[in-house]
Amino acid sequence: GFSQARARVIARTEMAEAYAAATIAAYDEVGVKRVRVWDGTDFDEPCKSVHGTTQTMDWYKANRLQHPVPRRRRLAVAPGE
Numbered sequence: 001g002f003s004q005a006r007a008r009v010i011a012r013t014e015m016a017e018a019y020a021a022a023t024i025a026a027y028d029e030v031g032v033k034r035v036r037v038w039d040g041t042d043f044d045e046p047c048k049s050v051h052g053t054t055q056t057m058d059w060y061k062a063n064r065l066q067h068p069v070p071r072r073r074r075l076a077v078a079p080g081e
Contacts, residue, residue: 016065017065020072021064024057024064027057032057032076033056033057034054035054035055035056035057035075035077036052036053036074036075036077037050037051037053037054037060037072037074038073038075039051039066039071046066047066047072050063060074
């Protein structure tokens with residue numbers, strides 16, 4: 001069936017997706033080319049491997065959510081940084 005826990009997972013994932021889409025739109029509008037990614041080091045290898053790295057916006061657009069109830073955070077990187 002459909003439990004409250006499942007409903008929370010869906011809601012949190014949908015909110016994260018909406019937030020990521022809005023961030024991408026804002027970054028595109030001002031010309032951000034790269035983002036720094038924080039996923040934490042206490043989860044799985046794909047998250048550990050990108051934690052603290054700088055990625056292109058194209059990479060971020062293709063990888064904005066890694067999991068249901070995602071933890072991925074991103075911050076724009078200034079040109080020349």
